[in-house]
Amino acid sequence: MIDLRSDTVTRPSAAMRDAARDADVGDDVYADDPSVNELERRSAAAVGTEAALFVPSGTMGNQIAARVHADRGDEVVVDDRAHVVLWENGGLAQLSGLQIRTVDAGDRAVPTPDQVAAAHVEPSDHRPGTGLLWLENTHNARGGVAVSPDDVAAAAEAASERGVPVHLDGARLFNACVAHGVAAPAMTAAVDSVLCCLSKGLGAPVGSVLCGSESFVAEAHAVRKLLGGGMRQAGVVAAPGLLALENVDRLAEDHENARRLAAGLDGVDGLSAPAPDTNIVRVDSAGRGLPADELVDLLEAEGVRAGAFGEHVTRLCTHLGVDAADVDEAVARVERAVSGYSSGST
Numbered sequence: 001m002i003d004l005r006s007d008t009v010t011r012p013s014a015a016m017r018d019a020a021r022d023a024d025v026g027d028d029v030y031a032d033d034p035s036v037n038e039l040e041r042r043s044a045a046a047v048g049t050e051a052a053l054f055v056p057s058g059t060m061g062n063q064i065a066a067r068v069h070a071d072r073g074d075e076v077v078v079d080d081r082a083h084v085v086l087w088e089n090g091g092l093a094q095l096s097g098l099q100i101r102t103v104d105a106g107d108r109a110v111p112t113p114d115q116v117a118a119a120h121v122e123p124s125d126h127r128p129g130t131g132l133l134w135l136e137n138t139h140n141a142r143g144g145v146a147v148s149p150d151d152v153a154a155a156a157e158a159a160s161e162r163g164v165p166v167h168l169d170g171a172r173l174f175n176a177c178v179a180h181g182v183a184a185p186a187m188t189a190a191v192d193s194v195l196c197c198l199s200k201g202l203g204a205p206v207g208s209v210l211c212g213s214e215s216f217v218a219e220a221h222a223v224r225k226l227l228g229g230g231m232r233q234a235g236v237v238a239a240p241g242l243l244a245l246e247n248v249d250r251l252a253e254d255h256e257n258a259r260r261l262a263a264g265l266d267g268v269d270g271l272s273a274p275a276p277d278t279n280i281v282r283v284d285s286a287g288r289g290l291p292a293d294e295l296v297d298l299l300e301a302e303g304v305r306a307g308a309f310g311e312h313v314t315r316l317c318t319h320l321g322v323d324a325a326d327v328d329e330a331v332a333r334v335e336r337a338v339s340g341y342s343s344g345s346t
Contacts, residue, residue, distance in 0.1 A: 002330045003305045004261075007172075007200040007254070007279060007319035016205065016240035025235035028054070029225070035235030039242050043209040046245060047173070047194055048185025051217035052209045053224060054238055058171045060229050061195040061210040063091045066132060068219045069165045069192065072097035074131025077119045077159070079105040081141040083169055084134060095227070098131065109139035110147045113158035120162050133159035136169040137176045137187065141309070144172070144258075144280025144317075146179035149186045156190035166190070171197040171208070175278040178251045192216065201251050201279060202244035203320050206237045250320065254279040257318040257327050264331030265316075268338060279318045286312035290341055298337040304330050 003009045012020070026032035036054050044052040055061040062084055070076060076092055078085060080102035084092060092098040103115045111119070116133060123129030135155060137147040156166040168191040170176070177184050188194045193212035198204035210220055224230060258279045265273040265281065270288025273281055283306075285295050292308035299306050299314075309315040318327065 001303050001305060002322060002326050002333070004316035004318065004322065004330060005305045005307045007317045010199075010201070010203045010319050010321050012205040012240050013203065013243070016203070016243050019239035019243055020205075020236045023235040023239035025233040027232050028234040029230045029232060033233065033235045033238065035242070036238040039238040040209065042242065042245055043196065044211055046184055047188050047196060047211050049188065049194070049211040050214045052211040053217050053220050054231075054234065054241070055208050055210055055224060055229055056206065056231070058169075058195055058197045058208040059088050059091065060224070060227060061208045062088065062167070062169055063095050064210055064220045064223045064227065064229075065167045065193045065195060066092050066098060067096040067223050068216060069167060070096065070098055070131030071128065073099070073128035075099050075101045075121055075129065076132045076134050077101050077103060077111070077116060077130055077164075078134035079103060079109070079111060079136065079139070081105070081139070082134060082136050083140050083171065086141060101130070105139075105142070107142065107145070108147070108151065109142045109145035110135055110137070110151045111155050113154050116155055116158035117162075120159075120164065130162070130164050133164050133166045134169065135166065135191065138172040138179075138278050138280070140171070140280065143274075143282045144175070144276050144278040146176040146277040148180055149182055152187055153190040160190070165192040167192065168194040170194045172200055172278065174248045175201060175251050175255070178248065179255060179278050198241040198244040201254055201319055202247045204237075204241045204244035207241050247320065251279070254318045254320065257322065257324055260324060261316060261318060261327045261330065264328065265334060268331070268335045270338065271334075281316045281318070282309065283314045283316065284312055285314065285338070288338060288341065290338060295338070298341065299334060302333040302337040304333045304337070
């Protein structure tokens with residue numbers, strides 16, 4: 001089986017398993033797990049912030065950031081296709097009492113300064129006002145678009161000028177950095193907090209880091225406890241995360257494999273797959289009259305796993321668990337899967 005559903009399906013390396021077994025541990029609720037503390041220190045240094053907090057998942061990290069930055073009732077300005085809008089179970093409302101004001105960032109995947117300004121609301125007796133600007137890089141639902149440092153900064157500065165803090169959902173931040181050939185601090189300089197996942201393309205079995213100022217992380221630590229994220233001997237999962245931080249440069253291989261995959265799929269009759277920025281490939285099967293959920297079933301039968309991301313759009317992700325040979329084999333299997341399809345045949 002060639003599993004291209006997501007880069008979350010990576011398996012920890014032998015070295016990561018060894019690191020988990022041999023990790024020096026303590027009680028992280030008391031902040032005395034040395035492996036966690038080292039992971040937080042290195043993560044903050046990697047993204048250019050004062051401090052970092054290890055959390056079990058990216059969603060938890062995002063929700064912690066929202067609760068720290070904004071007050072109940074505040075509006076969060078966010079792209080209408082953002083992960084926090086589509087796939088975090090309404091957490092902004094349920095956990096922090098926040099409401100969203102969506103903008104359509106379009107293909108650029110980040111709101112323009114004019115959009116930020118137009119969406120901004122001053123607080124009054126009738127409205128709580130804008131409490132947070134939410135950005136995402138890379139942008140999952142828009143096809144793994146790698147937003148440039150300049151575009152991140154432009155949106156963030158438009159919010160900061162109005163006294164609004166900025167959170168960056170950087171679950172795949174390092175993919176964006178590799179795509180633009182910049183270090184992570186260049187991407188985060190203008191934002192107030194950033195969430196990075198270790199368990200996607202970097203290959204850790206679990207965990208993310210929420211990074212920001214020392215005062216922000218101190219508040220985030222308390223909210224993590226509130227949300228049930230206080231962990232004990234968490235060094236057994238933090239130690240593989242330390243090795244994951246060493247996998248940033250190899251993300252370029254995933255990007256190259258994604259371009260190889262897209263080019264191959266684009267050559268299949270009735271399929272369209274634009275060249276991706278990073279490791280996320282979107283295939284449109286409308287030209288063949290093939291709904292995405294049916295395509296996913298056909299691919300599963302051929303030994304390729306993918307995910308439906310729209311009526312005719314299917315997502316495939318490259319990651320450290322697949323190589324160029326796997327990509328070529330996946331293309332051959334996709335072509336075989338769709339070759340006999342005609343509308344209404346399944």
